[in-house]
Amino acid sequence: MDYYNKIKKELIENEFYKRVKDYSKNKYELERYYNVGKLLIEARGGEARAKYGDGLIKKYSRKLTIELGKGYSTRSLKYMRKFYLYQKGHPLGAQLSWSHYKILLSLKDDRKIYYYLHLAREYNLSKRELSTKIKSNEYERLDQITIEKLLKKEDFSISDNIKHPIIIKNKFDTIDISEKMLKQLILEDIDNFLCELGKGFSYIKNEYKIKIGDRYNYVDLLLFNYKYNAFVVVELKVTELKKEHIGQIQIYMNYIDKNIKSIKQEKTIGIIVARENNKFVLEYSSDKRIYQTTYLLVKSN
Numbered sequence: 001m002d003y004y005n006k007i008k009k010e011l012i013e014n015e016f017y018k019r020v021k022d023y024s025k026n027k028y029e030l031e032r033y034y035n036v037g038k039l040l041i042e043a044r045g046g047e048a049r050a051k052y053g054d055g056l057i058k059k060y061s062r063k064l065t066i067e068l069g070k071g072y073s074t075r076s077l078k079y080m081r082k083f084y085l086y087q088k089g090h091p092l093g094a095q096l097s098w099s100h101y102k103i104l105l106s107l108k109d110d111r112k113i114y115y116y117l118h119l120a121r122e123y124n125l126s127k128r129e130l131s132t133k134i135k136s137n138e139y140e141r142l143d144q145i146t147i148e149k150l151l152k153k154e155d156f157s158i159s160d161n162i163k164h165p166i167i168i169k170n171k172f173d174t175i176d177i178s179e180k181m182l183k184q185l186i187l188e189d190i191d192n193f194l195c196e197l198g199k200g201f202s203y204i205k206n207e208y209k210i211k212i213g214d215r216y217n218y219v220d221l222l223l224f225n226y227k228y229n230a231f232v233v234v235e236l237k238v239t240e241l242k243k244e245h246i247g248q249i250q251i252y253m254n255y256i257d258k259n260i261k262s263i264k265q266e267k268t269i270g271i272i273v274a275r276e277n278n279k280f281v282l283e284y285s286s287d288k289r290i291y292q293t294t295y296l297l298v299k300s301n
Helices: 001-018 022-043 045-052 054-068 073-091 099-103 110-125 125-136 143-152 181-189 190-197 245-261 280-285
Strands: 168-170 201-212 215-225 230-240 270-274 291-300
Touching: 001 022, 001 054, 022 054, 022 073, 022 099, 045 190, 054 073, 054 215, 073 099, 073 215, 099 110, 099 125, 110 125, 110 143, 125 280, 168 181, 181 215, 190 201, 201 230, 201 245, 215 245, 230 245, 245 270, 280 291
Parallel strands: 168 291, 230 270, 270 291
Antiparallel strands: 201 215, 215 230
16 A cells, blocks of 8 residues: 555645635544544554654655645654544544644643643633643642542542642742732732632632621632532631631631521632641541642742
């Protein structure tokens, strides 16, 4: 079989079809690259020998570049080969573009690819947004339980999507910041903060005033999660998590439940964002509605 000319034919047809301005254009392009990947495997003698076919890919790349122009580098053809191999075990669909898949296929870990693939579909991420998520090491900031749930396609709890640590852009010249400064950084980039917590969070108010007895108290951040139909109290701490923080947030959560929450809503959730973790504090806390994570300050551009 003349594999080179069959590959060339697939790519020429794709160049013509790129002029179509609708959803089928993307689907057709992915089908062509899938076919090219399959032909590259077969030309080398099957999947068992596929990884030894780089010499053949270099040869085809040189010829295609001469005859069809730019866009058919050795790397591009390797992506097509990997796209075919990955597609066989994990149907990818045509929701994402080839540009998305090239970013995903540059990753080496299949589980990482699957996580970011899920994320890109779930949140309809642009190519730039997807790259940003990967650069922020979002996958590495998930715990193992969350990753296993994702792979098994199990339902997530609210804690599964909270990143560890949460990335916060820091415009100050120091990492020794006050709670007021930490809150300022979060509020100035609130969309990113909500994404770091996971899906379904919306902002209500900061310094939310509540009256307990004859004294006023202030909740650092009051959020609502529409996915879990519950208010969320967030407390910010620039120290290690301490046992008194648990008592404080419990009071705020109970206040919201008694005075703000409707009968149709679930019980209030609490999230403590502290500078340092203390697993023993939460381990011996009986309130499973409270979750904890840490934050990492990164220099803002």
